[in-house]
Amino acid sequence: MSSDKEHLVQLRDMRIATRQRTLVADVNVDVYGGRVTAMMGPSGSGKTLTACAIMGFIEVNPGLMAGSLRFPALSDRDWFEGVRGGGARAQRRLLNETAALRGSFLTYSPQAASSALNPGRTLGRQLELAISRRNEPPVGAQAVQKAVEQALAEVGLPRSATTALPGELSGGQCQRAALAIAVAPHPRLVIADEPETGLDPVLTRTVIELMISVCKDHGCGLLLISHHEDTVSRIAQDVVRLKAQGDTA
């Protein structure tokens, strides 16, 4: 659980480029515990790329050219040290080094969740895996079962969803399931990537409210990626705006 104003993420002057063009440049992001930070920008401005970079997952070649990434709540380490200009190999190393953080310290709730969940694994099993990444995971079949049911109940999904495959859920249910999987490990930070994608306005509002409520209950920070101005102005305490090629305001 992160306390209010705990500095969770510090991203400075990040630049990611391909051989042909720069994808994001001079990106600065600060995320604090207990607060909602929104990252806004038009399509193609690099919001998802930035979010993935914060999670140590950069798939672009040559990729990271400049910038620093710190998680001050954990340590003073600059995670981009040795990765800048290092190409695919260095980025693979970053991916391996940050593996322990993903799914425990910080988690990710994707957009269009129905295609982002493993189609061959039941929701219960996916939650089980997420719960196992807690600092103190429950021990014993009954405790795990209880934790799974609790996670489902938090997002308004019925118990029967435990044995459902993602293909058997609606779009809204998948988005709730993705949120449940994201908060199940009790992370310090949840990155929610355009959770409103593919949902109608009523459902969008419901999902966003649910997201904020669950994050508040768990005391974790929320980095919300969105391009809905009214949603952001209503709920976000901090806003990062990406423009074309990543100039931030």
Added chain:
Amino acid sequence: MQRWYVRPLVRLIAALLLPAAVPAVITALIWALPGDPAAIICPPEVCSGTEELAKRWNLNDGPVHFFTKWTGDALSGDFGRSWRLQQGAPVAPMLIESIPNTALLVLFSFVPILLGVIGAATRVLPRAADGLLRVLGLPPSVIFALAASAVITIKYGSAAFGDEAERVKLVLGALALGLADAAMAGAVSGVRGLMESERKQRYVRFGILRGEGVLQNTLPNALPAIIGQLRARVLHLLSGAVIVEVVLQINGLGDLLWGGTLYQDFGVVIAAAFGFAVISAALLITQALVEIGVALHVRRAPKAVAS
């Protein structure tokens, strides 16, 4: 949406019917082709006494009687007698004696294929190896078998039927079988293609973002298709085993089938085809059981996490 158990159930039914389907189709062919069934089974220019032949093979009472009599006898272990390959000898012992050699040949050739497949799935085997395997796999099995036969003849000469020579034949035969006709190349590139295609799915990327491994996510989903590919490979190897066994003079099921066909020994051929059908049925059952196992594993309720 098709229920998960439909496909494996269809496979299980097919597997149970296959050993009976082979003699059924052979029976249908005999009666569908123009001419006297006895003359089709053994042409007059090869065999004399078609009336006695018809009586021995129950051909006078129609296809249904022929089929039920043969299948009933086969299920009780009686496959009749050879009339040309080993005159008068019962076919059952010939069949039983030949199966282990074929099984060993196919098993030895399958092991490197399986290792190659695992290497491709885990990306331990580099993509560059696919090109090399493809080139190595260009020659047909008869060429590889001839090369193996040449090695044995040069090394052992007239002693090519001793214990050591038999072992070497098996090893070289397995190597020939595993490489020829793109057996290994096809398996490796097929599985690599499957896994690469699965890796490109969106859920894999988000599995990484959830802190999960790539193989952890992709392998269970790709496993039924991989098992299907491996089953096809084993069938391919069984097909090639006929050629390798004959060229290298290995006393296997393929050699038996070939001898029976060449010498128009119908009893041996139908028994050998039945033997292959039983092996094929076993492969189908294996694939179906793996599919059922994966589906049940997927559907199980959450249980204790390893502490």
Added chain:
Amino acid sequence: MSRLISGLFATSCLALLVVMGMFAPEHLAQPDLSMAYASPSELPPFGADNRGRPLLEYAQQGARVVALPSMLGGLVVLFFGTLGGLLACVGSGRAQAAVQGFGEVVGALPRLVVVLVVALLLPQDMRGLTPIALTWALLAAPGAMDEAASVAGRLGGARFVEALRAHGFSRARIYLYHIVALNLRPVVVRQAIETVMQVVFLEIALSYLALSDSQPSFTHNDSVRSWADILYLGYQVILDVETGHALALGLGLVGVVALMSLSVTWAVRAR
């Protein structure tokens, strides 16, 4: 450029196969023992056999044995592959399920086993490579249909057709050009040429095995020589008989067929 070269090479090989077969002599030349085991330099282009008969005639007769049946087999697979792809675009789930089910049954047995049973049961006057090639091709057809159907499925199947219809294209143009020519072509042509190659190799294998047992082949009558005869002759080089040129010719013919198959696959691959 490389596609053009591959395509030209493959076409030349196919044409050579057909032409060699067309000009094959009905019977081999009279023996001339003074030319026994003659090398290619002594009797161009390929030398002679143990009785002084030119190996060129073996190659020509062998080409005639395999040319038409293998191409017929290839055409059968091409037809069924195309049909499989088109069925997937028509959106007939039942037809596709039937094809898959049929494929499971047909594909459940090793192909050579089925071929040998057919070879056993065929009446003497129906024997030859053609029925064997057709059997092989029919056994390969369900797999070809399945593969083509999955290519069509990746396009979007019936939705792809609907989308192009909305753009004003006619059904005939969509099926023949957009689906078959542009998308299915790499797959079905590759399947067809692989079948051609497999039938040629099957003929060599069956004839060689029969030769080893001094029995007549299932694929051609005794008065005709096949490429297996060249290999059988060449194999004697391990017994110190001067038949290295025959071995080289036999392996060369096998190599040309394999390269032809690779070249066609390369030439028609998707852009």
